[in-house]
Amino acid sequence: MTTDVPEEHLLGQFIPLHYHFNMLRDQQRMAPFREAIDLTVPDNGVVLELGGGTGVLSWFAAQKARDVYCVERNPALARAAQSFLANNSNGDRVSVILADAMHYLPPEPVDVVICEMLHVGMVREKQLQVLHSFKERYRQRFGPLMPRFIPDTSVLAIQPIQQDFCFSGYTARVPLFEPPGPHMKDSWLADPFFYSTIDYSAEIPLAFQVATEMTIQSDGLFNAVSLLTNNFLAFVLTEKRAVTWLMNQLVLPIQKPFAVRAGETVSIAFEYQAGGSIEALQESLVAHPETRSAAVSDHIYLRRAA
Ligand SMILES: C[S@@+](CC[C@H](N)C(=O)[O-])C[C@H]1O[C@@H](n2cnc3c(N)ncnc32)[C@H](O)[C@@H]1O
Known part of the structure; x- marks a missing residue:
């Protein structure tokens, strides 16, 4: 069966803001991400988040990092993340970038990459394509030393x-x-x-x-x-x-x-x-x-x- 809906508009690629509260209040997800980010991000480190949504994981990272680059492709979400971060402590350490994570590279090497475009079975969301492409482009620009990834x-x-x-x-x-x-x-x-x-x-x-x-x-x-x-x-x-x-x-x-x-x-x-x-x-x-x-x-x- 064919569909007229462009790929980037399919649910899974496109998650409207009013669905994000489910993710924000899901403690099975939030608690381990918060702990993992706290354990992995070095003090004054540099972090990249691919698919930042409301910016919450970038904000966790900002509690330790010097700079966080938060890349989000959906303009409404990028705007929302920017305004939420402005109202949360250390939110000013996060730069929200409206871009496609399939093409974006940060302006400097990073210590940690966070990517939560996860779906059970790795169907629908583009976690693997995005990180596969990121690693290739990052290696070309910054050399073979890779950042740490969350998830590992x-x-x-x-x-x-x-x-x-x-x-x-x-x-x-x-x-x-x-x-x-x-x-x-x-x-x-x-x-x-x-x-x-x-x-x-x-x-x-x-x-x-x-x-x-x-x-x-x-x-x-x-x-x-x-x-x-x-x-x-x-x-x-x-x-x-x-x-x-x-x-x-x-x-x-x-x-x-x-x-x-x-x-x-x-x-x-x-x-x-x-x-x-x-x-x-x-x-x-x-x-x-x-x-x-x-x-x-x-x-x-x-x-x-x-
Ligand atoms: C599952 S949500 C997670 C959001 C946020 N990281 C969190 O944990 O609450 C995935 C996010 O990735 C974004 N996204 C999907 N594909 C993307 C792409 N190619 N480039 C940038 N963002 C993308 C979606 O718009 C969505 O906000």
């Missing part, structure tokens, strides 16, 4: 689940977001399979291609997969712990649900571009009992050949 690492996983797609008695197999946690354990059919570890200081992937077999651990109806993303924002080595933000999981119905029993093996395959649509990921998703794993490989092979 993102880990992606997939899990077969049984999901109740019933809403007030109405069954609708829609993609949905849910907070992860022990309450979901009832629907788990197997432990998560970790398919990518993105180390932002190393080569950043721009696409994912996964074909795996998983052993089912609980009887049930395999009718959906859950995509999980945990972001390691910083590491506290002295305390042997990480500051993490585990995002809401994305539950995607599979095309042909089937019953499974503990001990059986299932095959799951999918492929997608970083920043691509949920629909494209879902269209590529194939899940079968193990006996049909050859069909999964054929499917992937045929898709690639097409």
Whole structure:
């Protein structure tokens, strides 16, 4: 299906100001970012934030940094950030720059880059493209020494689940977001399979291609997969712990649900571009009992050949 809406206007790229309060009051997100920024930004350091939104993460950084460059592409948000920062202590250390992070470079080398264009599974938002492009251009301008990145690492996983797609008695197999946690354990059919570890200081992937077999651990109806993303924002080595933000999981119905029993093996395959649509990921998703794993490989092979 085609859409007439330009890419930069799609939700995920474009988040209007009246949605930002959800992010601002989400303590699962804010608290680890605040701690990670405090741990990572050196006193009097220089920080770049790509995708600054309301400016809140830049403001956290400004409590320690000498200068913070806060890049935001949406003019309404850049204006809002500027006025909010003017009313918060040390906000004058932040320069809000109206620019596209895909092209922007700071006027001087920076100690830390903060980028929160994160979406579970790295779909829709352009976190990986932006940082991939930034690193290449930064290296050309300032040499091989890279700044530190927040997040430091993102880990992606997939899990077969049984999901109740019933809403007030109405069954609708829609993609949905849910907070992860022990309450979901009832629907788990197997432990998560970790398919990518993105180390932002190393080569950043721009696409994912996964074909795996998983052993089912609980009887049930395999009718959906859950995509999980945990972001390691910083590491506290002295305390042997990480500051993490585990995002809401994305539950995607599979095309042909089937019953499974503990001990059986299932095959799951999918492929997608970083920043691509949920629909494209879902269209590529194939899940079968193990006996049909050859069909999964054929499917992937045929898709690639097409
Ligand atoms: C998920 S929001 C996070 C906002 C803010 N950093 C925070 O944590 O509250 C991502 C922000 O990135 C901005 N953005 C998306 N693509 C961008 C681009 N190519 N260049 C600059 N900003 C961009 C969006 O307008 C949005 O404000």
